[in-house]
Amino acid sequence: MSQNMGNVTVRLSRETQKKLDHIASSFDRSRNWxxxxxxxxxxxxxxxxxxxxxxxxxxxxxxxxxxxxxxxVISSFWMGCGWAN
Structure with missing residues (x-):
């Protein structure tokens, strides 16, 4: 683990965990990622x-x-997030 990283514990419902696992697996990534x-x-x-x-x-x-x-507003938002067209 990188020295710039720390640990945080979060309590999530089992349903939320299942959703996270499903999405993470579709990206071939970990739940943590x-x-x-x-x-x-x-x-x-x-x-x-x-x-x-x-x-x-x-x-x-x-x-x-x-x-x-x-x-x-919408254009500025997307530009601010680096997602401008």
Whole structure:
């Protein structure tokens, strides 16, 4: 195990464990790999949302435009996640 890694214990229902195992096996990966990917993806999205909210609050405090169209929000989200077309 890498020195940059630590252990975390999570209690999951048997049904959730079965679902994780099914998905992990479809990728030919371990349950641990799948959970790590899921947590990393969640944190990436959370950090993007947090940054975006802070930016919008600053704009609102300055009296600027802080609401975008739905398309602008979606496009910005995908770009922030590195998934832009």
């Amino acid at each position: 799948l959970i790590t990917e899921a947590v990393d993806n969640y944190l990436e999205v959370f950090e993007w949302q947090e940054q975006r909210i802070k930016e919008r609050l600053k704009k609102a405090d300055k009296g600027g435009k802080f609401l975008d169209s739905g398309n602008e």
